[in-house]
Amino acid sequence: MSEVFDVIATSGWIVLLTAAASALASFLILRGLLSTGLAWRIATDVPNHRSLHVKPIPRVGGWGIVPVGLAAILWHASQMWLIAAGAAALALVSQIDDRRDLPARIRFAVHFAAVVALVVIWPADAPWWLLVGIGFLMLWLINLYNFMDGADGLAGGMALFGFGAYAAAALATGHPSPALAQVGAALAGAALGFLFLNFHPAKLFLGDAGSITLGFLAGALGYWGWRGAVWPLWFPAFVFSPFIADASITLLRRVCRGEKFWQAHREHYYQRMVRSGIGHGRTAIFWYAVMFAGVIVALWALGRPIWEQWLIFAAWYGVLGGCAVVVDMRWRSFQNSNEK
Template sequence: MLFSSLEASSPMAAILVAVLACIACALILQTLVRTGLAWRLATDIPNERSLHERPTPRVGGWGIVPVAVVALLATAPSMWLVAAAAVFLAAVSQIDDRRGLPARVRFAAHLVAVVVVIAAHPADVPWWALAVVGFLMLWLVNLYNFMDGSDGLAGGMAFFGFAGYALAALAGPAPDAGLGLASAAIAGAAAGFLTLNFHPARIFLGDAGSIPVGFLAGAFGYWGWQHGVWPVWFPALVFSPFIADASVTLLRRLARGERFWQAHREHYYQRMVRSGIGHARTALVWYLLMLAGIILANRALRFSFIGQWGAVAGWAVVVLAAGAVVDARWRRHEARHSEQS
């Protein structure tokens, strides 16, 4: 047992793990920044699609991933393959951060990580259901990367999302102490990253951070479903703002015949920043939306089957309505901009 004086499933154990992870991650990242090593590892150079104006290190993964992997091996050793896959993705993504890699190489790495985990730990469902879940995990890996473009956003989503996992795994109807403590550790590491990433950001997450974190969000979601900790809808509801933004934006770009993998500034969060809301307030709005979804998701675990899916459907309406509000604001912003020009 990790702690001799605390029950592994107790709230105090989870809080302690989260605090230690937060401190460790923050210290690693502050050291990288203060020594100047952060700029040599990977630096984001602004372009016409960026929401930022000055070069900024992309080293968040160097703090979050080591802390997450160590915590995962210490609290849930049966998930060692998930930890190994996260390290593999971090290594490939660091090369991409430094030198750039073709999209097909990046996608192949993502596919290998997801397939290996599912093949080693197959759920007792038809093969086509596993294929669908694998596709959704792949999408979560990539959408996390797409959504890493505004101060405090991806880090905040990691904090709230994994905290939601921890709450369900420790206090839900089917507890899993290892999964809960590992989730708490990642939430804590994300909080440590936010000390340097909330507006004005001194560092960004980078591919070496966003890709492994997205993978862990999907892998933990799959693990919890496979082991009966939560239903299949739970991870999707927890990360619903991220999933909705990236998915709707992708469908719009595909409908226009655009290359969806290329960088752009059409995500809802990007339009919020560009329309005058700003990085800090955009992040806070997203935090509130995600927190509400997480509270609903954890309460819905105790609903009947029909009640659970009713909650999912109702929340989908709320998220789509929030998107409609952003669309309306963006149209007004474009109209004013056209009048001024």
């Protein structure tokens, strides 16, 4: 554990500078959109039956995060040009969707094409069935990130901690990748700049152009790091585990009940926390604590034997399952009290 953080402390000052510059750039872009009124004309989120907010709010957070992230990839890691191209395509289509509500088949076709292009053009040295499974998981990550973007400060916080973990691990493993560390730091910093305007009460939302693109980048950079032996296969699924666990458990429960899982709903655990009286701010802080703890455990696990790493990975998802049980108990108590 100490060796991991010694490496980060010695080599990480450039990465920290990248993160700080990215945070400032993202904040200034988004603040400018708000102050000029352009944010409202680009895309506005109007409350509906799934919403946790009660008034229209611009959803342009992606305009601060995506350009900064793409610039970081092209400047620091031009070898990742295909990831940048896929992210740009997804951001463009998702921005159109933010304004015009594109059919699901068109959106999914673009998601599918971006993932297939990445895996086919840059295949890893692994069995074909494993690459197919990884491609499916990347598609799921793209969509679940969008599902989880529904409470103030939540999706931005996951980006801050998740991509921050990528940056730290890319410096601290046995096969360090400074370029990957700088890209991760840039995305984490851009997310922090967005959070200054998104934490409760939010002045703007992420929007599909931000959430879909961040989901793709989480999967694509995770794949790149695994393909280059920077980190093991479980690492991306560990640092983004709070979102993966919530969305996956919620989906499975809806499928088991025979519900149309693709329809909008308010049954995610973070939504239940907000609706049961915990509120946006405290819900976000609770998730930040879980995210930070997961990052620390994941970085520590990198130095353990392989079998221990997978055991720790499974145990962590067990911890998240326990958190889900606690939230369910509070939700049932809240519903029962309202029925009396």
